[in-house]
Amino acid sequence: MLWARELSHAFGAIRALDGISFTLDRGQTLVIFGPNGAGKTTLLRVLAGLVRPWRGSAGVEGGRRAIGWIGHQSQLYGHLSVRENLRFWGTLYDVPAGDLERREGELLARLGLEARAGQQVRTLSRGETQRAAIARALVHDPAVLLLDEPFTGLDRLAAEELGRLLGELAARGRATVLVTHDVKEGTELASDVAFMRSGRFVAFGPRGGRDAATLTAAYREAVAGG
């Protein structure tokens, strides 16, 4: 569903991506761990087609329409209500009106935003805005999810709910690339794990039965080494 071949990119003298290759099939969740500046966000932006890589190529089955994206910012309009935002983005993705209404209702209920649906986004708290951003990313029922630190700003309950939601989406065949610097957060969701440093995957493979503590130790070793 998603592939990257020998991706390389740089910002001036800083090498952000250095020969990254992988493929992801239906239902797989690749969680990429890495310290600040490792190139995680750049990789997601290249996968999404927002940045053209200097070398290599990346693609998503179904093209841009198939991508659900959560970036560092909410991509919501502050002076529109949560529902108006969802309607705008859903219509832009050509979701039929009836389906869109149903999806809006489902997502707002699932993410605990029903009471905030008519409220302008600029009046929401940080956590509520993040939940609205998640609803926005999922409103067109994307086949591939590209998530950049999606747990940021969420309280424990909301983070757990998002974890469950992502698990269900994976069970329904959605492929996910999730980027985070917090190993504990991403471990349970991962079918595959990559450790990233200086634009490279220094370790990459199936998570297997490894728990957060084992992965944390492996991550420290991989990121600190070299």
Added chain:
Amino acid sequence: MAEILRHAWLIARKDLRLEFRSRTALASAFVFTALVLVIFEHGRDPTAVPTIDLAPSILWVTFSFAAMLGLNRAFQAELENQALDGLLLAPISRTSLFWGKFGANLVFVALVQVVGVLLFILFFNVPVWRVWLPFLLVCALATVGFIAVGTLFSAMVVRTRFAELMLPVLLLPFLLPPLIAAVAITVKLFAGRPLSESGGWLRLLAGYDLAFVSLTTLLFPATVTE
């Protein structure tokens, strides 16, 4: 083509809704227009230069600078929460995005022009209503091309550090031909001369619009690709 226009309409409608709710640029443009007209009204010496000779220049300079306030705002709203990423990722043509922004800018400038003309009649006592139809045509012709160029430049400079300073610097040279033509035609109209006497200027405006609307539509996709 229908798809492009439908998406452009969605974007323009969203932009106008945001502007009517926040009223930041509209309020600034209205206040600016009123201030400039008041200053010119009180600062001029009617015995030195007849009002009818001076008024068209004042009117068009006011329109032009008020329009820049709106053009500066065109892409700022998309940066607020990085909504621009969402628009670039959405399965819509870049042309839809450009035409949506262009359309919203045209409506914005038309509103400023309506208020500006009313204030102009009030302060300068120029009988615009006698020539309202040809004057409307001149307004439309003089505005379309200039707003197309302004929309393109607004997208180009929005991610630069001095966007609000850069836009006028880039735009002013392109503003001169339609501004000069509009002033020349308006002088004749207010002096009671028929529109047919300004055939050359009208052709220049039509040619400018045709050339720059086409050119900016073609160039826009390159300006928003990272």
